[in-house]
Amino acid sequence: MAQTLAADMVSVAFEGLRALSDVTLEIPAGRVTGLIGPNGAGKTTCVNVLTGFQKPSMGRVLLDGQDIGGLPAHRVRQAGIARTFQSGRLFADLTVHENLEVTGVGLGLSRREASRKADALLDWIGIAPLSERLAGGLPYTDERRVAIGRALMLEPAFLLLDEPAAGMSAEEADDLSRLIHRIALEVKCGVLLIEHNIGLVLKTCHSIYVLDSGEIIEFGTPDAIKASEKVRHAYMGTQTDAEGEIL
């Protein structure tokens, strides 16, 4: 299993507009790394680059030192880098079980093997009772957990979670935090957690990157990030005071 996923001096420009500038970050295996930043800082673009949905204009994406920057998204997943999406994006007309099965099939398993893995994983996450429900009709929180399950099929080396707690209550976010820890510990995944819920990030992550206007402005442990003047400034400058006080 791969040990590190890294962005090396990655820049992305959309028609002259710079979404990311010289971003360098590293996601180690078995740990939870956070990525925070104000709206429009380039967090999702960063995930898109790391998962093959966006080609970097400059720089490299390295999986254990090997450049995977040009691979299409399905090949990146086959290489062991999984992701979820902000909007869930479940296969609405398929059952929960089939949603997971698709990943198994996409990674080369037979339907029978994929089906077995899907059942085991649904059990592990604790959503086995949902397996025959159509994914399109699920409540928000369940949708998020199914999306994580779908990404976790066949134990990827890395899992990138794009705002998995959006819209969750404090209690649900706590459950999610526990699940993320289990993923890092038991599946030995390197997890990248992107969140607006900064409390969740501070509680869950081992180390945190802060992105502002497409640049990494700070990196450190949760305590260091809490104390950082630069981070406080970035948030105060672009967001309401109320949100700034969360730090």
Next chain:
Amino acid sequence: MAERASILSRTIATPVILGLLLTAIALLALLMGSGPFNQTIIDIFIRVILVVGLYIFIGNSGVISFGHIGFTCLGAYMTAWLTIPPPMKKMALPGLPGFVLEAKLPFWVGVPAAAIFAALIAFFFGKILMRLSGIAASIATFAMLALINQIYSNWEDVTGATSSVVGIPINRSIWPYFVATLVAVAIGYAYSISRSGLALRAARDEATAAAASGVDIPKERLRAFVISAFVMGGGGALYAHSVGVVTPDTFYLGLTFISLSMLVVGGMGSLSGAVIGVVLLSTIIQILRLFEKGVALGDTVLTIPNGVQEIAIGVIMIVILMRRPAGIIGNREVGWKGLRKA
């Protein structure tokens, strides 16, 4: 945790029930025993084959194709080339290569050869077309249909251009058509439960997430495209043997419209929908045709104007799209206990 039943045992009821429905239709023809009715039943079987062919690609990928009747054209002409008696071929189609001109193959060789030929051509078209999505893909398939039609309408010494190609051996027994229809349904079922079928339905619902799940979407689409072209080509060849004559315009907009209507009315997302759509609309068409010719009620003959048939199909399609956009069957399949989720 209980071991889950295999996908085959959970879904096998669908092709079995559809097979029984088709068998019932075949037996009906046998009971009636008359020539014209036999022909009607053969027409229904051929349409089931064509619509199941459409379902394999459209139903699973969600990409509407206006081009598949082009493959039917390819299949019909291929079996004509292989099975028309050599003396007739040399007169009508002198441009064919020598070994084809000399060939006098039976229809049971011509039909599979036609299906394989259509699949082969689909592979080359698909290599390019399957990179496209949504409306762009649909329009490109339409361009493909126009392209095939133009080639076959103009290649005088190979296709006879727009004039009829005659002399295709006619087979009036319903059994070959019945067996071919069962084979088409079996292919449609096998594809829908296959890995590729599942991956493609995922891509239909959410292309981005399917790619993030490791699915190579153009590759899976190409598989469905080639398999569906195989079925469409075989259907075209059977059509040729059911009437003995082919022209390029038989396989153009009219047939495209009617077969897509049947798929939409029955339910694009399901094999059962494809089969039931054909049976339902074919029955309505037959009844309206009867009235177009005139039905005697006592002393008066009731006739409806020509064209009502097409108008009725159009109206039914619009009403279905308004009331039940997923078709009569929707995204479900028939099972022993009624409908179940596809």
